[in-house]
Amino acid sequence: MKGVLILLGIIAVSVIFCGIIPFVVMPGAGVAVALPVIMVPGEVVWEDFLGIKGLTITNTIIGTLVADVIVLAFAFAATRRMRMVPGRLQGLFEVLTDALWSLAKSTAGPNARPIFPLMATIFIFLLVANWVKLLPGAESIGLMHCAAEGVNGYDRNGILLKVDKAMDTGIRATKENYYACHHKGEHHDPAHDAALSAVLSAAAQELGVESISLRDDVGNARSVAQYVAEQGGDVEAVLARALALAEEMAVAPAEGEAPAEGEGEHTAEAKSPAELVPAVLEEPYYRDDLYAVTPFVRGAATDLNLTLGLGLLAFLAIQYFGVRAQGLRYFTKFFNTPALENVGKNPMGIMDFVVGLLEIISELAKILSFGFRLFGNLFAGGVLLFVMSFLLAMLVPAGVYGLELFVGLIQAFVFAMLLLVFSAMAMQGHGHGEEHH
Amino acid sequence: MDALGINLGFFIAQLVNFGIIFLLLAKLVWPRVLKMLDERSERIAKGLEDARAAEEARANAERERDKLLAQARAEAQKVLEEARQRGEEQLKQMLREAQAEAEKVREQARAQAEEERNRILAEARDDIVALALAAAERLVGETLDEKRQKAILKRFFAGVPAEAKGLGDKVLVVSAVPLTDDEKAEVLKITGAKQIEYRVDPSILGGMILRAGDKVVDGSVRGDLSALSMALR
Amino acid sequence: MEVDAAKAIGAGLAMIGVIGPGIGIGVLVQGALNAIGRNPDASGQITTNMILGIAFAEAVAIYALVVSLIILFVL
Numbered sequence: 001m002k003g004v005l006i007l008l009g010i011i012a013v014s015v016i017f018c019g020i021i022p023f024v025v026m027p028g029a030g031v032a033v034a035l036p037v038i039m040v041p042g043e044v045v046w047e048d049f050l051g052i053k054g055l056t057i058t059n060t061i062i063g064t065l066v067a068d069v070i071v072l073a074f075a076f077a078a079t080r081r082m083r084m085v086p087g088r089l090q091g092l093f094e095v096l097t098d099a100l101w102s103l104a105k106s107t108a109g110p111n112a113r114p115i116f117p118l119m120a121t122i123f124i125f126l127l128v129a130n131w132v133k134l135l136p137g138a139e140s141i142g143l144m145h146c147a148a149e150g151v152n153g154y155d156r157n158g159i160l161l162k163v164d165k166a167m168d169t170g171i172r173a174t175k176e177n178y179y180a181c182h183h184k185g186e187h188h189d190p191a192h193d194a195a196l197s198a199v200l201s202a203a204a205q206e207l208g209v210e211s212i213s214l215r216d217d218v219g220n221a222r223s224v225a226q227y228v229a230e231q232g233g234d235v236e237a238v239l240a241r242a243l244a245l246a247e248e249m250a251v252a253p254a255e256g257e258a259p260a261e262g263e264g265e266h267t268a269e270a271k272s273p274a275e276l277v278p279a280v281l282e283e284p285y286y287r288d289d290l291y292a293v294t295p296f297v298r299g300a301a302t303d304l305n306l307t308l309g310l311g312l313l314a315f316l317a318i319q320y321f322g323v324r325a326q327g328l329r330y331f332t333k334f335f336n337t338p339a340l341e342n343v344g345k346n347p348m349g350i351m352d353f354v355v356g357l358l359e360i361i362s363e364l365a366k367i368l369s370f371g372f373r374l375f376g377n378l379f380a381g382g383v384l385l386f387v388m389s390f391l392l393a394m395l396v397p398a399g400v401y402g403l404e405l406f407v408g409l410i411q412a413f414v415f416a417m418l419l420l421v422f423s424a425m426a427m428q429g430h431g432h433g434e435e436h437h
Numbered sequence: 438m439d440a441l442g443i444n445l446g447f448f449i450a451q452l453v454n455f456g457i458i459f460l461l462l463a464k465l466v467w468p469r470v471l472k473m474l475d476e477r478s479e480r481i482a483k484g485l486e487d488a489r490a491a492e493e494a495r496a497n498a499e500r501e502r503d504k505l506l507a508q509a510r511a512e513a514q515k516v517l518e519e520a521r522q523r524g525e526e527q528l529k530q531m532l533r534e535a536q537a538e539a540e541k542v543r544e545q546a547r548a549q550a551e552e553e554r555n556r557i558l559a560e561a562r563d564d565i566v567a568l569a570l571a572a573a574e575r576l577v578g579e580t581l582d583e584k585r586q587k588a589i590l591k592r593f594f595a596g597v598p599a600e601a602k603g604l605g606d607k608v609l610v611v612s613a614v615p616l617t618d619d620e621k622a623e624v625l626k627i628t629g630a631k632q633i634e635y636r637v638d639p640s641i642l643g644g645m646i647l648r649a650g651d652k653v654v655d656g657s658v659r660g661d662l663s664a665l666s667m668a669l670r
Numbered sequence: 671m672e673v674d675a676a677k678a679i680g681a682g683l684a685m686i687g688v689i690g691p692g693i694g695i696g697v698l699v700q701g702a703l704n705a706i707g708r709n710p711d712a713s714g715q716i717t718t719n720m721i722l723g724i725a726f727a728e729a730v731a732i733y734a735l736v737v738s739l740i741i742l743f744v745l
Binding site for chain 1: 440441442443444446447448450451452454455457458459461462463465466467469470471473474476477480
């Protein structure tokens with residue numbers, strides 16, 4: 001009875017918080033949830049961070065740093081004062097270490113000791129990094145940036161994105177939109193502004209409406225001429241009227257413009273509004289108010305730099321362990337010269353040699369395999385979370401969160417485990433394999 | 438590559454970042470944790486070993502205790518048995534002693550009783566003898582008439598003892614009744630004495646007594662009675 | 671717009687590559703479960719190896735996914 005009531009309570013709360021608020025209340029206030037931005041590269045949060053030129057901070061870097069802090073804090077807090085009777089934190093850390101250590105011992109046997117630190121570090125780091133993106137606020141709270149090309153952008157409403165209806169997918173920004181947004185107000189040309197207002201007034205007179213708004217009527221990536229033609233107006237008449245209007249306006253503000261002419265060098269080549277009118281009428285306009293949120297924190301492993309970096313590190317570590325255990329003999333795995341020596345007796349030696357060469361490729365493929373496995377799982381997990389949250393706002397995302405917890409753990413485990421197995425194989429050598437033939 | 442976000446700067450930054458984490462953990466954390474784990478498992482193993490040893494020791498002690506207990510019990514049994522035997526022996530001894538004592542006491546008592554009886558008997562005999570003599574005297578005195586007196590004298594003369602001849606010259610003859618001449622002649626003839634004095638004493642009841650100096654030949658009834666009384670006593 | 675449509679179609683087609691790993695993972699888990707059924711004592715090691723095998727098979731699916739993601743978001 002009590003359980004049923006609690007369940008009903010949970011459902012009611014989730015309906016209110018995941019259904020009514022985001023789909024009814026917030027759109028009414030103009031601040032509904034915007035469609036998230038899905039981008040493969042880490043999104044830039046700050047360019048030229050702290051004024052240092054070229055120091056770009058992406059949200060995956062921030063995610064990595066957060067994971068660093070948590071891992072180090074956890075590890076050092078747990079092992080700061082080691083006691084024979086462990087506290088909770090130390091106990092947790094020791095359980096983790098013990099599980100990894102017994103795994104390493106059972107897999108690598110006597111070779112476990114040198115492999116263990118790297119493997120355990122990778123495991124714990126990836127575990128935390130994968131789970132960091134599940135923290136509330138990660139991948140959701142961030143700075144508003146001009147929507148990059150291909151990203152769905154929204155107008156802004158103060159510090160929030162302006163979304164007036166639920167399931168608003170925004171407007172996909174083009175390169176020009178991004179440029180317009182990014183360089184908004186930078187190249188402010190009064191003559192151009194005057195020409196534009198003349199064109200808009202002329203078009204409004206032609207179409208018999210009070211005024212025409214670039215943003216709401218003309219639309220994105222379209223020219224005024226296109227709009228007038230669509231609305232059944234005469235483009236030529238608009239042009240003529242706009243030219244007349246521009247001539248009129250040019251006389252009046254001439255004195256006002258006088259000081260401006262002295263300060264800028266570009267004023268020398270400045271054209272008068274009337275001269276600009278034909279171009280202004282035909283040129284497409286891009287909205288400069290398309291914004292998207294760049295979250296502060298994004299899962300570290302959704303950045304290929306990290307995953308491929310770790311893949312490369314794992315690859316190098318495997319080679320290092322192989323050489324360390326077997327010396328230069330390790331490389332006979334790739335350049336199977338011993339098999340070539342007995343070719344007279346055993347013609348299949350050539351085959352063995354070729355297989356050895358193929359090993360090089362499969363060995364190098366490990367970098368990509370390591371990197372893309374981790375990246376793909378985690379990135380797909382993030383996308384899945386977004387998509388699920390927008391398809392079914394209630395209850396289901398919670399299940400997906402659980403799945404993501406599991407995926408994060410499994411991927412960390414798989415990465416560490418593969419490193420362990422490959423290293424153990426490299427250290428053990430291929431002598432065993434040949435004995436089977 | 439740019440579209441995938443792969444950028445040499447970020448790549449190196451991530452590698453360096455992970456390298457720092459790895460070095461920190463590998464130098465400062467993992468060895469300590471592993472050492473602690475080893476130490477703990479060692480200690481647990483030792484603890485288990487100790488516990489096992491203690492268990493063994495306890496089992497040993499228990500066995501020892503059982504053995505000791507059994508020994509003690511056996512010993513106690515033995516001691517008990519011995520004690521019982523000794524007790525029995527002692528009892529027997531005591532019984533024997535008591536019996537002996539009792540026997541002795543009984544013996545003593547019997548002896549005493551015997552003595553007492555003897556004494557009493559002796560005393561009684563004296564009395565009886567006295568009584569019997571008194572009765573006999575009275576009886577003899579009453580029954581000794583003339584004839585009997587003569588018969589007694591005659592028997593005396595018939596069996597006069599030999600010593601009567603050597604009595605000497607002067608003899609005192611005591612008789613219960615006065616002698617006749619015949620009898621006097623007879624006495625003269627027996628004794629062979631030159632001078633004879635005759636005396637009558639009825640207390641001798643009958644017969645006669647010949648006395649010369651310290652020699653006496655008693656042929657009186659009293660003498661017989663006295664002899665009887667002596668014999669009775 | 672035609673390019674977007676082509677991208678969507680391409681991304682969808684790329685995900686066909688997931689069929690193989692799906693079947694592979696199914697076979698793998700079937701084998702692992704059979705093995706655990708036969709020898710429940712070895713379940714720990716079998717599970718570990720199964721996860722490793724799944725990771726390998728899944729890697730192929732992930733390649734398809736990455737291709738699809740690249741088509742959608744990068745190209």
